[in-house]
Amino acid sequence: xxxxxxxxxxxxxxxxxxxxxxxxxxxxxxxxxxxxxxxxxxxxxxxxxxxxxxxxxxxxxxxxxxxxxxxxxxxxxxxxxxxxxxxxxxxxxxxxxxxxxxxxxxxxxxxxxxxxxxxxxxxxxxxxxxxxxxxxxxxxxxxxxxxxxxxxxxxxxxxxxxxxxxxxxxxxxxxxxxxxxxxxxxxxxxxxxxxxxxxxxxxxxxxxxxxxxx
Amino acid sequence: xxxxxxxxxxxxxxxxxxxxxxxxxxxxxxxxxxxxxxxxxxxxxxxxxxxxxxxxxxxxxxxxxxxxxxxxxxxxxxxxxxxxxxxxxxxxxxxxxxxxxxxxxxxxxxxxxxxxxxxxxxxxxxxxxxxxxxxxxxxxxxxxxxxxxxxxxxxxxxxxxxxxxxxxxxxxxxxxxxxxxxxxxxxxxxxxxxxxxxxxxxxxxxxxxxxxxxxxxxxxxxxxxxxxxxxxxxxxxxxxxxxxxxxxxxxxxxxxxxxxxxxxxxxxxxxxxxxxxxxxxxxxxxxxxx
Numbered sequence: 001x002x003x004x005x006x007x008x009x010x011x012x013x014x015x016x017x018x019x020x021x022x023x024x025x026x027x028x029x030x031x032x033x034x035x036x037x038x039x040x041x042x043x044x045x046x047x048x049x050x051x052x053x054x055x056x057x058x059x060x061x062x063x064x065x066x067x068x069x070x071x072x073x074x075x076x077x078x079x080x081x082x083x084x085x086x087x088x089x090x091x092x093x094x095x096x097x098x099x100x101x102x103x104x105x106x107x108x109x110x111x112x113x114x115x116x117x118x119x120x121x122x123x124x125x126x127x128x129x130x131x132x133x134x135x136x137x138x139x140x141x142x143x144x145x146x147x148x149x150x151x152x153x154x155x156x157x158x159x160x161x162x163x164x165x166x167x168x169x170x171x172x173x174x175x176x177x178x179x180x181x182x183x184x185x186x187x188x189x190x191x192x193x194x195x196x197x198x199x200x201x202x203x204x205x206x207x208x209x210x211x212x213x214x
Numbered sequence: 215x216x217x218x219x220x221x222x223x224x225x226x227x228x229x230x231x232x233x234x235x236x237x238x239x240x241x242x243x244x245x246x247x248x249x250x251x252x253x254x255x256x257x258x259x260x261x262x263x264x265x266x267x268x269x270x271x272x273x274x275x276x277x278x279x280x281x282x283x284x285x286x287x288x289x290x291x292x293x294x295x296x297x298x299x300x301x302x303x304x305x306x307x308x309x310x311x312x313x314x315x316x317x318x319x320x321x322x323x324x325x326x327x328x329x330x331x332x333x334x335x336x337x338x339x340x341x342x343x344x345x346x347x348x349x350x351x352x353x354x355x356x357x358x359x360x361x362x363x364x365x366x367x368x369x370x371x372x373x374x375x376x377x378x379x380x381x382x383x384x385x386x387x388x389x390x391x392x393x394x395x396x397x398x399x400x401x402x403x404x405x406x407x408x409x410x411x412x413x414x415x416x417x418x419x420x421x422x423x424x425x426x427x428x429x430x431x432x433x434x435x436x437x438x439x440x441x442x443x444x445x446x447x448x449x450x451x452x453x454x455x456x457x458x459x460x461x462x463x464x465x466x467x468x469x470x471x472x473x474x475x476x477x478x479x480x481x482x483x484x485x486x487x488x489x490x491x492x493x494x495x496x497x498x499x500x501x502x503x504x
Contacts, residue, residue: 003318064301
């Protein structure tokens, strides 16, 4: 498992300088304008990097080779999810680092630890939910066709909200009752949901890969 | 389980819409090299994929190093070195990174041996694979397969597209490997000249069926190419030859019992034969049957 993640990290490292540069620019802009530009960018980055590893796997026919090594199909699946999870955690750390640095700039807003933690959790939640939806498709259909699914994941919410702004009111109406609960409670419930969806997605992906012919 | 075979396949079948692997039986005695030959699309890679559990078989059994290939998959793959025609690490990775990954994968990964091989074949340690020539890539792929001290090597077209110098270097490496009596190689190729040099046994597959399996020496000793005129060919009994090829000057006939034919047809010329010609005539025979 460690070897599989390592192999992907070596590949991501190759794009390291570029990623570092972009993160730095977004982070600095956010710091000086006092707006978190970095967070949304990190969510997208967390999503793109593991997906890119699938493309490289396909290009080098890695899966064929991996199955000649002492690696199970389940490990191949889990390693991708763990890579996604690790990148999400790394994104949170980077985001927190910039947040803390921005606090040191004279005249900046006082640190709001609760807001920041919620934001970090949002990064984790959004990334892992996207992986959980997308990865089974990637294992089933391959990376090329799954890009359409990725497109849909982003497109449906964006179009829905743009075309039907009243959806906001509907969501508020349907889920407004949650406001009576504490944030901690809501986060705990969503965390249980997240873990369940993530685990279910892993199981589905393992099932798909176990039946797949290479 | 103690066994004399590094690989034992019985009654293996796999059906695709346009291709069927039918009742494949293949044995690879320990300490030997089996040349698995056949034209492109004959079923060599499908058989290898089945051995490696990359595709699911319909029926049959596969024992690798005395163990079932499905229930003992991980254990087997620890002892297996595989070189594929297609499929390896990312182009952006360099040999040292590959060694780091492999060290986390194999219990017996020998980094020192890997470095020794890199030096021996003059492969740069920190250069990305994308800058390697085809020959260098193949060498890297082979030394990667050898550096965890495997007992069995499975090679799918390892010399395909390589120049004669590199091919010879690679064949020498396989001959070194086979010096240990516990080591064995399944060498799949359509370049039969390589197998003429190093194989102990030959297994010939055509359209998903094994049509010839014997020791290479026995094949080259018993098979021969009979050359005769069209008139002389008419006097040869059908059961005495495998297949024949006519040309303007006469006939070439593949026979499989040299001493018997020599006695029965003392006036006809018998030439020595290589694996490639045998393969071609067997394919002709299959076409005749159709």
